[in-house]
Amino acid sequence: MLTLQFVPYSEIEYLSSVGRIRKLLNITKENRIVLLQGRLRKEEETELIKATMEEIDKDFKGIELSVIYPDKKENDLFRKIKRNFVNMLLGDRQGLTIIGPASVVREIKKDPDKIQLFTEEESNPKKRRKKSS
Secondary structure: OOEEEEEOHHHHOOOOHHHHHHHHHHHHHOOEEEEEEOOOOHHHHHHHHHHHHHHOOOOOOOEEEEEEOOOOOOOOHHHHHHHHHHHHHHOOOOOEEEEEEOOOEEEEEEEOOEEEEEEOOOOOOOOOOOOOO
């Protein structure tokens, strides 16, 4: 079963960098795909990847990460100023970050019109045990 978990920026906004990384990594380790409103800072993305590499084992194969930013090709000066002002006030809430466990997410492709998330079924799905009466 594929599970997507939306994480609003307000849920991680007041956490430390380490706290943000831990929260997101713990969700992906539960085989959930995180849809994070906004984005992490570049340093936090780097630290997330480092932390992931340290935790790889037979059960956790790592993560796939992709960030989708709003269109930055605006030609209107007023819109650029407005977007920069909003970013200063609200922080990194624009865009969308997708983080998924590498055992589930094979690849994330972006193009101007869509996001393609290629997944794999788990090779050893957990079998439900029947309760004996």
